[in-house]
Amino acid sequence: MRDRLIFTGQLLFTLLVAAFLVVPALLSITAGVTVNYFRGISSGVTLQWVVQVWELYADTILLSFVIAFATLAVTLLVGVPAAYALHVRGGRLSRLIEEIITLPLAIPGLAIALALLLTYGGFGTFRRSWLFILAGHVVFTMPFMVRSVMAVFATIDIRTLDEGAASLGASPWRRFVDVIVPNARPGILAGSLMVVTLSLGEFNLTWMLHTPLTKTLPVGLADAYASMRLEVASAYTLIFFIMIVPLLVAMQLLAEREPKS
Amino acid sequence: MSQRSFALACLAPLVVLTVAFFVLPMARLVVVGAEGPQGVAGYLAIVLEPRYRATLINTVVLASATTVATLVIATIAAIFLQRHRFPGRAVLVAMLTFPLAFPGVVIGFLIILLAGRQGLIGDVTRLLGGGKVVFAYSIWGLFLGYLYFSIPRVILTIMAAVQKLDPGLEEAARSLGASPWAVQRDVVLPALGPAFVASGAIAFATAMGAFGTAFTLATNIDVLPMLIYTEFTLAANFATAASLSVGLGLISWAMLALARSLSGGTVAATG
Numbered sequence: 001m002r003d004r005l006i007f008t009g010q011l012l013f014t015l016l017v018a019a020f021l022v023v024p025a026l027l028s029i030t031a032g033v034t035v036n037y038f039r040g041i042s043s044g045v046t047l048q049w050v051v052q053v054w055e056l057y058a059d060t061i062l063l064s065f066v067i068a069f070a071t072l073a074v075t076l077l078v079g080v081p082a083a084y085a086l087h088v089r090g091g092r093l094s095r096l097i098e099e100i101i102t103l104p105l106a107i108p109g110l111a112i113a114l115a116l117l118l119t120y121g122g123f124g125t126f127r128r129s130w131l132f133i134l135a136g137h138v139v140f141t142m143p144f145m146v147r148s149v150m151a152v153f154a155t156i157d158i159r160t161l162d163e164g165a166a167s168l169g170a171s172p173w174r175r176f177v178d179v180i181v182p183n184a185r186p187g188i189l190a191g192s193l194m195v196v197t198l199s200l201g202e203f204n205l206t207w208m209l210h211t212p213l214t215k216t217l218p219v220g221l222a223d224a225y226a227s228m229r230l231e232v233a234s235a236y237t238l239i240f241f242i243m244i245v246p247l248l249v250a251m252q253l254l255a256e257r258e259p260k261s
Numbered sequence: 262m263s264q265r266s267f268a269l270a271c272l273a274p275l276v277v278l279t280v281a282f283f284v285l286p287m288a289r290l291v292v293v294g295a296e297g298p299q300g301v302a303g304y305l306a307i308v309l310e311p312r313y314r315a316t317l318i319n320t321v322v323l324a325s326a327t328t329v330a331t332l333v334i335a336t337i338a339a340i341f342l343q344r345h346r347f348p349g350r351a352v353l354v355a356m357l358t359f360p361l362a363f364p365g366v367v368i369g370f371l372i373i374l375l376a377g378r379q380g381l382i383g384d385v386t387r388l389l390g391g392g393k394v395v396f397a398y399s400i401w402g403l404f405l406g407y408l409y410f411s412i413p414r415v416i417l418t419i420m421a422a423v424q425k426l427d428p429g430l431e432e433a434a435r436s437l438g439a440s441p442w443a444v445q446r447d448v449v450l451p452a453l454g455p456a457f458v459a460s461g462a463i464a465f466a467t468a469m470g471a472f473g474t475a476f477t478l479a480t481n482i483d484v485l486p487m488l489i490y491t492e493f494t495l496a497a498n499f500a501t502a503a504s505l506s507v508g509l510g511l512i513s514w515a516m517l518a519l520a521r522s523l524s525g526g527t528v529a530a531t532g
Contacts, residue, residue, distance in 0.1 A: 006441075010341035017338050018356040021409060024371035025360070027381060031374065038379060078278060081271035089268050097272070101279050106517040107287075108470030110486050111506035114493060115286035118293050118503065135282045142275070172267035201364040203473040208493075218473075222366045225477055230379055237370060248359050 029241065031234035038230075049235035057220045057236065061243075064217040067130060068199040071137040075195050078138075079145035080188060084180050086146070087153040088162065098150075102143045109204025112139060117208060130214045136205040141198050145191035152187030190254055197247040201240075217243070294507050297500025304504045313488065313505070320485040323400065324468035327407040331415050331464045332457055334408075339419040340449070354420075361413040365406075365473020372406045372478060373397045400482050406474040411464040418463075422456030455523050462520035466513040485509050 031037045035044040054061075086094045104112055116136055121127055161183065165175045181188070203218040210219050217240060224233045297303040307313050342354055360368070376382045377397040386394040396402050426449065434444045472486040479487050485505065493502035 007345065010337065010345075011347075014338040014341050014353060014357075017334055017412065018353055021360050021412065022356050023381070024375045024409075027374045028371060074278075078274045082275035085268040085271035088264075089272075097276065097279075100284065101275065103514070104283060106466065106514040107510040108472065108486065108506070108513055110470065110472045110489055111290065111510040112283070112286070114489070114502060114506050115290035116282065118499065119286040119289040138278065139283045142278075146275075166264070172264060176267075176271075197362045201362055201367075203364040203366045203476075204470075207472075207476070208490075218364050218366055221364075221370070222473075222476060225366065225370050225373070230374075233370060234374075237367060240367060244362060245359075248362055251362075252355060252358070 025241070028234045028237045031230055032238035033235070034231060036231070037234070049231045050238065053224070053232060053236045053239060057217070057224075060215045060217050060220040061239065063130060063214065064200055064243075067134055067137060067216060068196045070134050071141055071199040072192055072195050074134070074138045075142050075145040076188070076192065079142055079191070080149055080181065080184065081176065083146045083149035083153065083184070083187075084158075084176065087150055088159060098146070101146060104139050105143055109136075109140065109202070110208065112136065113205040113208030116205075128211055128213065133206055133209045133214060133216065136209050137199045137202055140202065140205060141195040144194040144198065145188075148191030148194065149184050149187040152184050156183055158183060186254075190251070193247055193251050193254065197244060197251065200244055200247070290503050291507055293499055294504035295500075297498075297504070303500055304508070306501065307505055307508045312483075316483040316485055316488045319400075319483055320469060323404060323407070323484065324465050326404060327411060327468040328461045328464040330404075330408055331411040332419075332461055335412055335415040335419050335460070336450075336453065336457075339416055339423050343420055343423040357416050358413045360409065361417075363410075365410065365471050365475075366477050367473075368406050368409050369474045369477025371409065372402050372474075376402055376405065398478055398480055398482075402478050403475060403482055403484070406478055407468045407471060410471060410474060411467055414467070415460040415464055418460035419453065419456050422453050426452050459520045459523045462516040462523075466516040466520075469516075470509060470513050 030041060032049055033045050033047065034041050035046045035048075086098055113136060116132070120132065120135075126132055158180065161179055162175055165179045166172075170178070201218055202216075203222065206216050206219055207222060210216065215223075221233075221236055221240060224236045228236075294304060295301045299306065307317055338357065342350065342357075363371075374380055375397070376395060378395055380395065380397060383393040383395050386392060397405075430448050430452070431444050434448050435441075439447065470486060472490065475482075475484050475487050476490070486509070489502050489505045489509065492498045492505065
């Protein structure tokens with residue numbers, strides 16, 4: 001009886017916490033398709049707000065995807081080989097490099113953005129292009145790719161595989177493409193999902209780095225929250241959810257398959 | 262190409278990118294912080310200037326409150342979820358962790374929907390006859406937003422720690438006659454200590470630096486990230502903004518370094 005009571009109490013508490021996290025998201029989704037949120041869902045269901053947001057902000061959504069995939073491309077091309085080198089080389093220098101590239105996780109985005117602005121703000125063309133935002137996103141997401149790939153290397157004996165291939169006469173480049181990358185695939189996949197998700201949602205850096213011509217989706221969201229009616233802001237949030245939730249689900253499925261990472 | 266030069270070639274692009282877009286800019290930030298009218302002493306302004314100090318204290322109090330509340334909530338839920346198997350458990354775990362990648366701005370907006378002028382809480386309190394309760398734009402709204410932000414992060418760490426607990430210890434305590442509460446207090450909670458420090462540090466650092474949520478909600482509340490933002494964009498006071506950023510960065514970094522030394526994990530402190 002007593003156990004039953006404790007169980008019910010804990011269950012109710014946990015449900016309450018889950019409701020705190022989920023209910024506002026559901027409210028937002030509902031508000032985004034309600035004709036008049038003040039009068040409630042009984043005023044009817046509509047897609048007019050979503051359409052309006054799309055017309056106003058389609059370019060920010062597009063730019064977000066361009067930046068997210070460019071960030072992914074850079075972190076893949078630069079991060080995966082670097083993770084391999086950091087793993088096989090080891091030693092103090094490698095650890096120092098790893099520490100430094102991990103620092104952006106610990107420093108608020110606002111500070112990194114200010115640092116970039118103070119350093120490159122005077123370089124007009126670069127400052128005005130979306131490449132400026134890309135630089136910020138790469139710095140911020142790189143550690144996720146490198147660490148995720150290194151985590152895989154730590155679980156398999158990549159050094160022996162590498163040496164085995166070398167003893168068979170394979171060149172370093174061949175070994176990288178045919179041995180290292182295929183073995184690192186789970187880490188590359190997890191890292192890629194993380195990089196794209198974080199880049200799509202990144203606000204702290206992006207808000208500081210954006211210009212009127214380089215707005216991303218989260219920047220548009222902040223605009224909409226400040227100036228639009230609740231329905232429009234909600235419809236915009238709904239579009240964001242549609243983009244980001246599949247990525248989150250994929251990440252959770254991946255994490256379940258490999259409980260260690 | 263030798264193994265050694267191949268490894269260097271693999272590493273070079275990362276080093277170049279990191280130096281160009283992180284190391285040099287951060288060094289520049291530190292230099293600019295000392296270029297104000299007060300010079301290097303500008304760094305002391307954060308504790309000496311009354312307005313900045315009040316903001317710093319505000320931010321630290323808010324971040325500490327967030328940390329404590331998150332730890333309590335997450336621990337109760339995490340112990341429950343790891344100790345019981347029931348239908349719908351996986352869905353519940355997913356619900357508790359999925360907001361992990363929501364940006365701070367979105368969380369700010371969700372708090373407006375919950376506690377803003379047309380918010381759910383206001384509607385409920387009005388129906389209950391208590392008048393319309395609106396607190397999204399006050400420090401309580403910010404607190405709720407930070408809570409929303411840290412619960413998913415902390416719950417994952419604590420669930421992992423609970424999973425590693427040895428149920429034998431609790432059984433032993435129970436068989437020796439300890440009450441359920443005593444078992445929790447003397448066996449379970451001490452064993453979770455490192456996880457508390459680790460995830461608490463993450464919650465604290467995150468709340469210190471959270472800009473997005475504050476940007477959406479904190480029109481009238483002074484917290485450090487908002488102060489830095491207004492000093493930089495509205496007052497064009499680059500030196501102060503830079504020195505405050507360096508201070509904030511140092512606090513967050515120190516907290517996360519502590520967390521990492523105790524847990525070995527890394528979690529992003531975005532907001």
